[in-house]
Amino acid sequence: MKQPEKIRILKELLRQVEHGVNVDAGVLLKNPTESYVCPEQATREWQLFFREQPQLIGLSGDLPQPGSYLTLDDFGVPILATRDAEGVFRAFLNACRHRGTTLVEESRGAAKRFTCPFHGWTYRADGQLHGVTQAHDFGEIERSCLALIELPAQERDGFLWVHPQPGGDIDLDAMLGELSEELGEWHVGDRVFSGATTLEKAMNWKLANDTFGETYHFARLHRNTLNNIFHSDALCYDAFGRNHRFVFPSKGIGSLRKKPESQWSTEGVTTVLYYLFPNIQITIAERQITLFRIYPVPGQHGRSRTVVSHYFSTEALQHIAAGTKTVIAANNVYDPGARDGNAVIAPEAAMEIVNSTLEKEDYMMGERTQRNIEAGLLPHLIFGRNEPALHHFHNTFRAELGMPALETFS
Ligand code: FES
Numbered sequence: 085m086k087q088p089e090k091i092r093i094l095k096e097l098l099r100q101v102e103h104g105v106n107v108d109a110g111v112l113l114k115n116p117t118e119s120y121v122c123p124e125q126a127t128r129e130w131q132l133f134f135r136e137q138p139q140l141i142g143l144s145g146d147l148p149q150p151g152s153y154l155t156l157d158d159f160g161v162p163i164l165a166t167r168d169a170e171g172v173f174r175a176f177l178n179a180c181r182h183r184g185t186t187l188v189e190e191s192r193g194a195a196k197r198f199t200c201p202f203h204g205w206t207y208r209a210d211g212q213l214h215g216v217t218q219a220h221d222f223g224e225i226e227r228s229c230l231a232l233i234e235l236p237a238q239e240r241d242g243f244l245w246v247h248p249q250p251g252g253d254i255d256l257d258a259m260l261g262e263l264s265e266e267l268g269e270w271h272v273g274d275r276v277f278s279g280a281t282t283l284e285k286a287m288n289w290k291l292a293n294d295t296f297g298e299t300y301h302f303a304r305l306h307r308n309t310l311n312n313i314f315h316s317d318a319l320c321y322d323a324f325g326r327n328h329r330f331v332f333p334s335k336g337i338g339s340l341r342k343k344p345e346s347q348w349s350t351e352g353v354t355t356v357l358y359y360l361f362p363n364i365q366i367t368i369a370e371r372q373i374t375l376f377r378i379y380p381v382p383g384q385h386g387r388s389r390t391v392v393s394h395y396f397s398t399e400a401l402q403h404i405a406a407g408t409k410t411v412i413a414a415n416n417v418y419d420p421g422a423r424d425g426n427a428v429i430a431p432e433a434a435m436e437i438v439n440s441t442l443e444k445e446d447y448m449m450g451e452r453t454q455r456n457i458e459a460g461l462l463p464h465l466i467f468g469r470n471e472p473a474l475h476h477f478h479n480t481f482r483a484e485l486g487m488p489a490l491e492t493f494s
């Protein structure tokens with residue numbers, strides 16, 4: 085993020101905190117609850133957003149070296165992602181070309197060859213068929229025709245993108261627009277993958293997204309956790325096409341007043357969260373990145389899965405390993421010592437805090453909401469003037485589905 089933009093954001097947050105006001109979308113919207121329970125809409129969302137559009141599957145740190153691999157099955161096409169011997173990121177259908185079983189079952193690791201557990205055919209990280217067990221039983225076969233089914237894959241600025249269709253197009257300039265340059269400035273590819281958790285919940289995938297759409301709930305729902313270090317109900321919000329940036333202040337933001345603007349940084353005094361259409365929420369800081377990938381469960385409109393992946397800078401990991409008192413994870417940690425961005429906490433603890441806050445506080449609300457909506461008596465939910473991310477998220481995907489924009493509530 086460029087320094088003038090940082091200064092603009094930080095000044096706006098200081099203004100809000102000092103005056104006790106929040107971002108103002110200027111209007112209330114009502115969101116029909118049908119959106120969370122309509123099977124037909126759920127089917128269209130799955131097809132349009134997850135089967136036909138490029139998907140962010142992780143960060144470069146998920147494939148740290150040639151030979152690294154990663155498997156996932158989040159959007160209907162089981163994926164084997166690799167970094168081949170030349171360091172190129174590739175993605176394949178995770179299926180053996182002999183009789184089609186799953187080629188790699190482990191979630192991640194490093195391997196020179198992949199050996200099918202069924203009959204033992206082997207493949208290279210570039211997808212080429214390497215060995216056929218008892219090849220004489222097959223006679224002459226053209227191995228180049230039996231490479232793994234390859235999918236379009238692009239690694240840009242540390243983000244790993246895959247298209248679920250072999251002929252699909254990944255147009256990152258169109259998808260990210262002017263946010264593309266800013267995302268590149270964070271150098272997210274430098275961070276080290278440190279762990280992942282999957283949360284499977286009885287709520288529509290949009291309810292899971294909604295919990296990332298405002299800070300209004302911090303003082304109440306997170307009163308013993310996030311509220312200890314963040315100002316509730318303060319937010320600098322900017323939409324970029326289908327995506328958005330959402331910055332909220334830590335309680336130590338007032339410390340900026342003691343510094344010249346040229347030295348102002350969002351680091352340690354705010355959390356910077358990006359939403360990337362349709363299902364990505366990602367907090368990015370110098371020392372810690374947390375990636376949330378949120379998926380519907382096909383055929384079950386009331387269920388979703390969230391994969392939470394954690395990445396830390398090598399510097400932070402070295403300091404922790406050496407027992408040095410330093411700053412880590414200030415964007416997510418709610419230890420009171422973190423108020424000025426000075427938390428000292430191990431990655432495992434930081435990961436656990438994020439996961440448990442999301443699961444035991446945010447997603448608990450989401451599951452209860454889903455149950456109440458399923459009762460069929462709530463006609464709509466209200467999105468406040470202080471919840472512009474929810475206005476934007478819902479109107480964006482509605483537009484993509486050809487649905488009318490949300491109506492105002494008055
Ligand atoms: S299915 Fe893989 S070797 Fe037979």
Ligand SMILES: [Fe+2]
Binds near residue numbers: 295301446
């Ligand atoms: Fe929350």
